[in-house]
Amino acid sequence: VWLDGLYMGAPFYAQFIKRCNEDKAKFDDVAKQFVLADSLTLDKATGLNWHAYDDARQQPWADKVTGHSPNFWGRSMGWYMMAMVDVLDYLPKNHPSCKTIIANLNRLSNALLKYQDKESGLWYQVPNFPGREGNYLESSCSIMFIYAFAKGARKGYLPKEFKTIAKESFDKFTKSATITNADGTTSITKACGVAGLGGTPYRSGTYEYYIGEKQRNDDPKVVGPFILAALELSKL
Numbered sequence: 266v267w268l269d270g271l272y273m274g275a276p277f278y279a280q281f282i283k284r285c286n287e288d289k290a291k292f293d294d295v296a297k298q299f300v301l302a303d304s305l306t307l308d309k310a311t312g313l314n315w316h317a318y319d320d321a322r323q324q325p326w327a328d329k330v331t332g333h334s335p336n337f338w339g340r341s342m343g344w345y346m347m348a349m350v351d352v353l354d355y356l357p358k359n360h361p362s363c364k365t366i367i368a369n370l371n372r373l374s375n376a377l378l379k380y381q382d383k384e385s386g387l388w389y390q391v392p393n394f395p396g397r398e399g400n401y402l403e404s405s406c407s408i409m410f411i412y413a414f415a416k417g418a419r420k421g422y423l424p425k426e427f428k429t430i431a432k433e434s435f436d437k438f439t440k441s442a443t444i445t446n447a448d449g450t451t452s453i454t455k456a457c458g459v460a461g462l463g464g465t466p467y468r469s470g471t472y473e474y475y476i477g478e479k480q481r482n483d484d485p486k487v488v489g490p491f492i493l494a495a496l497e498l499s500k501l
Contacts (some may be wrong), residue, residue, distance in 0.1 A: 268314050370423065442455050
């Protein structure tokens with residue numbers, strides 16, 4: 266189970282079912298993915314979700330007892346939160362799993378507030394180790410959280426105070442995660458280019474691995490969510 270993988274398929278799957286009048290029973294498949302992924306990746310001590318889970322415990326990165334990957338990764342939770350607020354646009358309002366998804370969104374949103382750097386409005390690449398050597402305030406996960414807060418509050422999934430949290434965090438983001446270039450254009454900085462687990466060359470999921478991946482300006486995975494967050498905030 267890849268936490269960030271939910272965004273890559275589930276909201277589009279749900280949208281297809283609704284737009285194309287597919288068998289409504291397929292919504293059960295969409296909802297099941299969210300309920301299972303959360304239950305399998307949840308860390309009850311922090312309220313955060315691990316990056317991935319291996320049921321067979323065969324992947325070298327998986328803990329042999331829990332099956333979890335070694336660390337939390339900001340952007341995996343960012344994709345997950347975006348997936349939750351987006352898939353709720355298409356799931357039937359009376360679907361029994363909607364309440365569970367909304368409850369999980371609230372739990373993770375509140376947990377993440379404990380790890381936000383209040384001065385910059387950002388979150389760290391490895392969120393539960395603020396200030397640890399090498400860790401850095403990462404822009405893509407931060408703007409994904411802000412988008413989910415804004416949309417979640419507007420839609421009534423999150424308490425109304427998340428509107429203020431989203432607005433204030435966005436305003437800080439524009440100051441702390443952007444630069445003005447020599448030609449007068451603006452760039453968004455501090456975005457992790459890519460991170461994953463396994464593969465070749467092997468990605469171990471250690472703390473050192475996550476902080477060692479290359480950072481980029483104007484990576485699509487920060488620019489896209491930034492646009493979505495700005496649009497969402499304009500609706501509040």
